[in-house]
Amino acid sequence: xxxxxxxxxxxxxxxxxxxxxxxxxxxxxxxxxxxxxxxxxxxxxxxxxxxxxxxxxxxxxxxxxxxxxxxxxxxxxxxxxxxxxxxxxxxxxxxxxxxxxxxxxxxxxxxxxxxxxxxxxxxxxxxxxxxxxxxxxxxxxxxxxxxxxxxxxxxxxxxxxxxxxxxxxxxxxxxxxxxxxxxxxxxxxxxxxxxxxxxxxxxxxxxxxxxxxxxxxxxxxxxxxxxxxxxxxxxxxxxxxxxxxxxxxxxxxxxxxxxxxxxxxxxxxxxxxxxxxxxxxxxxxxxxxxxxxxxxxxxxxxxxxxxxxxxxxxxxxxxxxxxxxxxxxxxxxxxxxxxxxxxxxxxxxxxxxxxxxxxxxxxxxxxxxxxxxxxxxxxxxxxxxxxxxxxxxxxxxxxxxxxxxxxxxxxxxxxxxxxxxxxxxxxxxxxxxxxxxxxxxxxxxxxxxxxxxxxxxxxxxxxxxxxxxxxxxxxxxxxxxxxxxxxxxxxxxxxxxxxxxxxxxxxxx
Amino acid sequence: xxxxxxxxxxxxxxxxxxxxxxxxxxxxxxxxxxxxxxxxxxxxxxxxxxxxxxxxxxxxxxxxxxxxxxxxxxxxxxxxxxxxxxxxxxxxxxxxxxxxxxxxxxxxxxxxxxxxxxxxxxxxxxxxxxxxxxxxxxxxxxxxxxxxxxxxxxxxxxxxxxxxxxxxxxxxxxxxxxxxxxxxxxxxxxxxxxxxxxxxxxxxxxxxxxxxxxxxxxxxxxxxxxxxxxxxxxxxxxxxxxxxxxxxxxxxxxxxxxxxxxxxxxxxx
Numbered sequence: 001x002x003x004x005x006x007x008x009x010x011x012x013x014x015x016x017x018x019x020x021x022x023x024x025x026x027x028x029x030x031x032x033x034x035x036x037x038x039x040x041x042x043x044x045x046x047x048x049x050x051x052x053x054x055x056x057x058x059x060x061x062x063x064x065x066x067x068x069x070x071x072x073x074x075x076x077x078x079x080x081x082x083x084x085x086x087x088x089x090x091x092x093x094x095x096x097x098x099x100x101x102x103x104x105x106x107x108x109x110x111x112x113x114x115x116x117x118x119x120x121x122x123x124x125x126x127x128x129x130x131x132x133x134x135x136x137x138x139x140x141x142x143x144x145x146x147x148x149x150x151x152x153x154x155x156x157x158x159x160x161x162x163x164x165x166x167x168x169x170x171x172x173x174x175x176x177x178x179x180x181x182x183x184x185x186x187x188x189x190x191x192x193x194x195x196x197x198x199x200x201x202x203x204x205x206x207x208x209x210x211x212x213x214x215x216x217x218x219x220x221x222x223x224x225x226x227x228x229x230x231x232x233x234x235x236x237x238x239x240x241x242x243x244x245x246x247x248x249x250x251x252x253x254x255x256x257x258x259x260x261x262x263x264x265x266x267x268x269x270x271x272x273x274x275x276x277x278x279x280x281x282x283x284x285x286x287x288x289x290x291x292x293x294x295x296x297x298x299x300x301x302x303x304x305x306x307x308x309x310x311x312x313x314x315x316x317x318x319x320x321x322x323x324x325x326x327x328x329x330x331x332x333x334x335x336x337x338x339x340x341x342x343x344x345x346x347x348x349x350x351x352x353x354x355x356x357x358x359x360x361x362x363x364x365x366x367x368x369x370x371x372x373x374x375x376x377x378x379x380x381x382x383x384x385x386x387x388x389x390x391x392x393x394x395x396x397x398x399x400x401x402x403x404x405x406x407x408x409x410x411x412x413x414x415x416x417x418x419x420x421x422x423x424x425x426x427x428x429x430x431x432x433x434x435x436x437x438x439x440x441x442x443x444x445x446x447x448x449x450x451x452x453x454x455x456x457x458x459x460x461x462x463x464x465x466x467x468x469x470x471x472x473x474x475x476x477x478x479x480x481x482x483x484x485x486x487x488x489x490x491x492x493x494x495x496x497x498x499x500x501x502x503x504x505x506x507x508x509x
Numbered sequence: 510x511x512x513x514x515x516x517x518x519x520x521x522x523x524x525x526x527x528x529x530x531x532x533x534x535x536x537x538x539x540x541x542x543x544x545x546x547x548x549x550x551x552x553x554x555x556x557x558x559x560x561x562x563x564x565x566x567x568x569x570x571x572x573x574x575x576x577x578x579x580x581x582x583x584x585x586x587x588x589x590x591x592x593x594x595x596x597x598x599x600x601x602x603x604x605x606x607x608x609x610x611x612x613x614x615x616x617x618x619x620x621x622x623x624x625x626x627x628x629x630x631x632x633x634x635x636x637x638x639x640x641x642x643x644x645x646x647x648x649x650x651x652x653x654x655x656x657x658x659x660x661x662x663x664x665x666x667x668x669x670x671x672x673x674x675x676x677x678x679x680x681x682x683x684x685x686x687x688x689x690x691x692x693x694x695x696x697x698x699x700x701x702x703x704x705x706x707x708x709x710x711x712x713x714x715x716x717x718x719x720x721x722x723x724x725x726x727x728x729x730x731x732x733x734x735x736x737x738x739x740x741x742x743x744x745x746x747x748x749x750x751x752x753x754x755x756x757x758x759x760x761x762x763x764x765x766x767x768x769x770x771x772x773x774x775x776x777x778x
Contacts, residue, residue: 039605338542462635
């Protein structure tokens, strides 16, 4: 035997050979898992990440009215003065194109989440923006030179960008894009008033122009009566004279906003900073509290009902226990909707329980109990639905507690209660913990049952999320509420993993 | 745990009271499910027991809801959707899931815990969040409302059930069988299809059939699947259920292995 390292059959050192084998094994295991991991990432994790992203994303303002955002950047919102005419003009240009693309109502709804009245303001302005007095400019310029009526003139002057006429070039580019979107020909379409407005502004701001047509127009500018966009807008709605409206646009101009999260916490972002929402608009804190409280009540009633049953199952002979276990498992095999509607049948005012109570004379016909469409209904139905999730972990833990412990305690002089409370109960705590976390996780995310039996008082935060997704279409807020809920669930999931272990569940071990 | 003959009156009362309490809880669990069955024969459209039903007269009952189910196009369309979507979703989740479960059951898997947490997450994340996320994302990539969109969503939500059941089955799987097969010259693919697959098939089938029934249905496995008494049971079950030919070939190989071992031993001595 040599003194060198131990060699494998092929002559490499054994250590290296083993390490390579281990690496290969790891690689192989990982390659087997990889397809599923990628699948889950694409079909499940990515959608959720995408939704979480929505809770801060706020590109709509910047995308819909980019010129206004740009013009408002230099405006001091605390000055109590209205933005300059340039901002109004920029907004006019933006609004014309947004209206043509039918985007202004969406922006209005978005801003309406932050300041009520914005939605109707945008809709109203969008309807009227085509009839602004800027057609005076069009008439005046075509009066100066008929070439302005010809789309080819505009194309020649502004299609490649004109540094002396930045606003007009920019407006023309967007106009051209809009015309092309409508599948029209920009060389055949008559120039819009909004282009003449930009032309007027550029001409009055600039001096030296390379084209004789522009120089001629500049010379004739004195004869054209200026049109105040601000007056036009205020004419549509006086709210445009309210600095608060402009402050809201300025505040929410950023691409990312904490606004939805603040909204989820009943706060709002104003020009001055974060402040509480008005008293009558605060619902989410209350809803979160209610969700947590009701989930706790449900978890607690599951422990209360599940503990005796699990104890009975764990202490009966295996054959009887298996039969009874079917009774616990049967609810699992039944559709959630069936169970929830069954509770509707039982709990409603003309339902089975009330009928029995009236029939037995415990209550009179006028005094039928209201057990559904409120918190009671949600708690009863959800306790029923989640009870097996409590019983099963409890049962599996209790099965591992030797019955001799209780007998030993009693033979040492403990009463029944002491033997249970000091010996048996502490042993069953891991089961309670596992079951409680599981029930609690499932309860706070529940949606279908509260929706069906909860009425208005018994709904959870999930129902509000569903409302914002399907009815109010405030997806950002839905995403923010969902993110908060998801964070709560993931923390509990993590705790469950730490306590019980996802991959190696050893209950009570 | 019978009642001992020396039990005091108090103990007797508690013993029976406890049974009654448990009976009531079982009743609470079962009654709502049973109550729905007679209602399906309701002659009225109300979702409650009518006086006619309570007095057990024949006109209170009818099969009209069943007739509606089998003749109404809406119901048939829904039924057809389930029939076409479920198999594809199951195929996807079972295919990927089984492969991953086999990978996860190897002794050395990097980031096993984290991977497991990600794979189980579709079951833990609240339904409304998964639904909303998928809706937004799938509509962004043009899959929303299409056959494949639904299939992918179903498959993703079904993955945890496959992972849990198949991993549980593999815990009871005897690794020396694959080693024996390899020893006898089978390559990994042959080993998988001829030895491992027939043995874990029951777990795969049960894992695949779970998601097509209501999603929450078998979450209990999640908390139960490593019950101390579960492993041998699973192993036994799988072995009992394995097809006869697989069993026969296994036995053949096992005896071959034994003869090999004994000849080795003879050589040694």
